[in-house]
Amino acid sequence: MQVFKFGGASVRDAEGVINLSRIVSTHQHDKLLIVVSAMGKTTNLLEKLTQSYFNQRDDAFDLLEQAKQYHHAIMLRLFPDNNHPVYHEVANRFVEIEWILEEPPADPYDYLYDQIVAVGELVSTTIVCHYLNDVGLKSKWVDARDYILTDNTHREGRVDWKATETRIRQGLPELLKDQLVITQGFIGSTSENFTTTLGREGSDYSAAIFAASLDAESVTIWKDVPGVLNADPKWFDQTELIPELSYLDAIELTYYGATVIHPKTIKPLQNKNITLYVKSFVDTDGKGTQIRQSNESLPVPSFIFKVNQILISILPKDFSFIVEDNLSDIFSKLHQHHIKVNMMHNSAVNFSISIDDTGENVTALIEDLGKRYDVHYQKELELITIRHYNQQTIDRVLVGKAIILELKDSYTCQLLVRKLSI
Ligand SMILES: Nc1ncnc2c1ncn2[C@@H]1O[C@H](COP(=O)(O)OP(=O)(O)O)[C@@H](O)[C@H]1O
Numbered sequence: 439m440q441v442f443k444f445g446g447a448s449v450r451d452a453e454g455v456i457n458l459s460r461i462v463s464t465h466q467h468d469k470l471l472i473v474v475s476a477m478g479k480t481t482n483l484l485e486k487l488t489q490s491y492f493n494q495r496d497d498a499f500d501l502l503e504q505a506k507q508y509h510h511a512i513m514l515r516l517f518p519d520n521n522h523p524v525y526h527e528v529a530n531r532f533v534e535i536e537w538i539l540e541e542p543p544a545d546p547y548d549y550l551y552d553q554i555v556a557v558g559e560l561v562s563t564t565i566v567c568h569y570l571n572d573v574g575l576k577s578k579w580v581d582a583r584d585y586i587l588t589d590n591t592h593r594e595g596r597v598d599w600k601a602t603e604t605r606i607r608q609g610l611p612e613l614l615k616d617q618l619v620i621t622q623g624f625i626g627s628t629s630e631n632f633t634t635t636l637g638r639e640g641s642d643y644s645a646a647i648f649a650a651s652l653d654a655e656s657v658t659i660w661k662d663v664p665g666v667l668n669a670d671p672k673w674f675d676q677t678e679l680i681p682e683l684s685y686l687d688a689i690e691l692t693y694y695g696a697t698v699i700h701p702k703t704i705k706p707l708q709n710k711n712i713t714l715y716v717k718s719f720v721d722t723d724g725k726g727t728q729i730r731q732s733n734e735s736l737p738v739p740s741f742i743f744k745v746n747q748i749l750i751s752i753l754p755k756d757f758s759f760i761v762e763d764n765l766s767d768i769f770s771k772l773h774q775h776h777i778k779v780n781m782m783h784n785s786a787v788n789f790s791i792s793i794d795d796t797g798e799n800v801t802a803l804i805e806d807l808g809k810r811y812d813v814h815y816q817k818e819l820e821l822i823t824i825r826h827y828n829q830q831t832i833d834r835v836l837v838g839k840a841i842i843l844e845l846k847d848s849y850t851c852q853l854l855v856r857k858l859s860i
């Protein structure tokens with residue numbers, strides 16, 4: 439059997455859903471599990487709605503209305519009969535958010551976030567599943583929360599692999615025998631049946647969880663790019679397609695921030711030796727990228743750009759050394775504030791980290807660190823990672839930039855840079 443994953447970009451409008459059905463129809467004789475994300479930018483919108491509700495601002499209902507209208511417009515194109523059951527089912531999903539909004543917030547933010555934001559995936563899969571059935575592709579809607587079990591770390595649920603594998607193996611092979619199975623990416627549930635999410639862009643990871651648990655032959659992630667390129671085309675012109683990639687290089691590229699695949703996706707597939715294809719949903723005949731076990735190294739240098747970096751330098755107040763005790767304290771604070779380090783460097787009296795400048799939680803971290811250390815920071819930096827670098831590639835990315843911090847090992851060069859004002 440195979441697993442397909444369609445992200446938000448692929449189902450951002452009615453044409454996207456029609457295109458999905460075309461792709462699926464060419465595989466209708468295969469056993470196929472289809473993982474779908476929320477449509478377009480729905481997750482961002484529901485995230486905004488959650489913030490608005492939690493802070494008791496008055497636009498939460500307007501944002502909900504926007505989400506409803508957006509999906510309604512898509513449904514009008516796909517389901518001309520306005521008595522079609524999809525309208526009622528989707529309306530019921532949005533009612534779950536309305537119920538939450540009607541009471542003042544009494545639960546922690548992260549918990550509320552998961553209950554609200556998950557509706558994006560529940561709605562998109564309802565629409566996709568009805569459409570596939572309408573065009574003659576027999577499909578069964580499955581609630582991913584019945585299969586993917588996590589701990590209760592809301593917004594970053596950690597998968598209970600044993601329980602998840604057992605549920606998936608018990609339930610899904612039978613359903614896959616004579617129909618397509620459509621389910622949600624990104625969402626799971628705790629053992630007490632509370633909805634959790636797996637972290638932003640986590641639908642790729644969901645696809646890998648289902649595939650690994652079902653010993654799938656392959657996973658195909660359908661994207662708006664021809665495959666994995668040697669840089670994000672949004673930042674770099676003249677990108678090259680990487681036709682084949684080893685699991686190791688794919689893990690490294692995504693770890694350093696190549697957002698084309700969620701970083702947690704590769705490992706479960708590597709463990710089961712399942713091939714991952716990244717293909718274009720626009721040019722479906724294109725070869726795309728094949729990721730599998732290989733000793734071949736990356737054929738071309740690859741670039742990863744991360745903007746909006748903040749470099750935080752942490753110094754003990756009494757000019758003592760940065761020792762294990764300080765380091766363990768700093769790492770535990772990073773963990774408490776849910777902060778991922780993109781680059782780090784230490785000297786005897788200074789520990790520096792580059793992180794995404796995500797606003798409130800970074801401010802809280804700096805305040806917290808300030809209680810025990812002297813803390814300095816520089817904002818608006820850019821982190822450039824080059825995998826399989828050489829001097830020419832370094833020179834190419836440094837035009838108009840000044841290096842703040844540079845780290846190199848035999849395969850990877852990381853440059854934290856500031857734009858030079860002209
Ligand atoms: N190395 C890369 N190769 C291809 N695309 C990349 C790369 N790095 C980042 N991207 C970006 O990833 C995007 C696709 O991922 P994403 O927007 O998350 O898709 P989806 O929402 O469908 O899951 C592309 O539009 C591209 O801008």
Ligand SMILES: N[C@@H](CC(=O)OP(=O)(O)O)C(=O)O
Nearest residue numbers: 445446475481638639640641
């Ligand atoms: N909808 C979620 C999960 C996801 O993976 O989406 P996408 O496949 O569109 O990146 C998000 O936007 O974070």
